[in-house]
Amino acid sequence: MNMSVTSEAIIFLEDNGVAREILYPEFEALLDHVVGIDEYKNTSASAIYVRINKQLQVTSAVCFLVDFDSNGHIDNAWNVPLRHLADSGGRGPDLGAGPIKLSCRNQCSVSWHHRSLWDPILRNSGEDTLTTVAEVVKRNRLGLMFEPKTDTAVAESSLAMGRLSTLKPAADLKINPAANAALNEVFEERISEVTATYKLRLATMKSEAQDHLERVQRHHRIERGKLTESFVAVKNIFAEEKHKNLKLKKKFEVQANSLKKVRLQFQKQLQDSKTIGNGQVKELEEKFEQELNARVDAAMTELKEILDMRDIQLFYRDEQVSRMEGEIALFKKEKQSLVEASGDKVLQQLVESGVSFIAYQPGAYHLTIPLKDIGEYVDSPETYVAEKLSVDRITYKQWLKHYQMPLCIYSSGEGSVCGKSISTIDKPGRFIAGESDRCAEHSRAAATLSELMKVR
Structure with a gap:
């Protein structure tokens, strides 16, 4: 850690405002489960690790996420290296002591930890996360040691202003090459700082837009799935x-x-019985009516029994499926318990020794697996x-x-597959x-429209 840094602190945020401030040793006590935070039970909090110099100015920041268990303790699986990320952070905005070192989701030196970080709001005006944090640090509610700027720096600044007031008009000045080079270096450094800041802001805004797009797409996919299921159910009922x-x-x-x-x-x-008397004719008509009614009743009773039997069969089938x-579910729970019990001690020792279980899976890239999820991952990696x-x-x-072979999989009634190359969806x-x-010609939208026309 930089020797000029006198203090480390953790600032918890809520609705882009500061909810709690603690020193880093207090955070270590949370990690060791010495104490807990009741209001964070079973929640995930957004926090910022900051390094503060002797003038109460932020020099480094790491925006990270932390999960709490039912007792208000930090989850055992949490293992973000805050100090390493602070040392290797990228260029951030100037909060008073020059550009800070910043690590966030879009600027993370350790790729498999970027999902454990978050992007701060960086704006010229209005809400600015890091500016808010810098103002909170200036208030010094944590009671940090503070050393104001020396009078020497103020005197030098006054002397420089006095020299500027005695300068000759621009027409009489001769440009000093060394001063000109120094000035150019300052301007280039300032331009580089502004460029890096706006690149970071652009990446943050892009990440926010991407997250919003993924939420909209997930909602659209869920709604589309529900509509498709409803359509298939109605179609099956209709058939x-x-x-x-x-x-x-x-x-x-x-x-x-x-x-x-x-x-x-x-x-x-x-x-044939016209010659028979009226009494016999009436008797035959009554007999005909009785037999006709008896046959109709028998047919209706038979149909009702068939429908009742079908309802009973459906009831027993649903009961068997539920059982x-x-x-x-019980077998899966027992299996999970056996898997966790079989190697729990060895795996716990590995975790306590600093070993992390990281797996690479297409779509998720480097995935950190907590100890409690090892059995679930081994049972079915794809499901996990x-x-x-x-x-x-x-x-x-x-x-x-599709990712391994991006080809159209549409199959005609004869069993032949389209096989046209299509764009790869990377997520x-x-x-x-x-x-x-599928290609544009064989998309499900076209097939669904065709099916609707057939049903009508």
């Missing part, structure tokens, strides 16, 4: 009802033909990575297949099955 109606129609046609034959038979009997899902990327496992597998969160893995 099922259509099939039932066809079966009932055929059955009623058979019964209608049977009744027609019976009616013709009775009409023939009536024709089996519960058993599967998909959950960390906020997509389901099926979508991640479809994207992985699973932007991948949409049926759209991203």
Whole structure:
């Protein structure tokens, strides 16, 4: 650490305002679970590690995220090297002591830690995270040792101003090459500082826009999935009802033909029995009505029994599915417990020795795996990575297949595949099955429109 730095502090932020200030030794006590913070139980907080010189000016800053457990202690899996990131930080804005060293998500010297960092708001006016932090440090609520600027510096500044007042007009001045070179060096340094600051601001704004775009795309993907599921469900219900109606129609046609034959038979009997008395004719009509009603009632009873039986079958099937899902969840929990118990001591010793478990997965790049998630990762790496990327496992597998071979996968009824080259989607969160893995000619939007036209 730089010897000119007299103090280190951690500043917790909330809604771009300062929520809490602590010295670094207090933060180390949080890391060692000596104390906890009740208001941060089961939450994730945004914080800034700062180095402060003797004039209460910020010289380095690391914008990091920290997770707390149910007791208000920092999660055991948290392992961000704050001091190393502060030493290797990139150029940041000038907060009074020259450009600071800044480490954030878009400016991180250790690539696999960038997901544990966040980008501050950098603006010329209005809300500015680092300016707010510098003002809080100036208030010195932490009671840091403070050494004001010496009178010598003030005297030198006054003397320089006096010399400037005695200078001759510009027409009589002769330019000193050494002074001109020094002035150019100062201007170049200032231009470089302004350029670096605006590059950092541009990267921060780009990151914010990218995060907003990913949230919108995730919401769009979820809504699209819901609409697709609803459409498929309605389509299946429509096809099922259509099939039932066809079966009932055929059955009623058979019964209608049977009744027609019976009616013709009775009409023939009536024709043959014209000579029979009116009493016998009336008896035959009543008999005909009774038999007709009996056949209709029998047909209705049979149909009702079939429908009741189907409802019972569906009820038992749903009950069996629920029971089996519960058993599967129980088996998975038992398996996870066995995996965690089998090597827990060895892995805990490795973690306490400073070993981090890092895996490389397409789409997630370098992924730090906490000790508590080792069993889950070993059980199903694809499922674990998909959950960390906020997509389901099926979508991640479809994207992985597309990422490894970006070709149109549309298959015609004859079994042939299109195979045209398409643009590669580099992030699973932007991948949409049926759209991203097909060319423009065979996209799912065109297929869905065609299906709707067929249903109508």
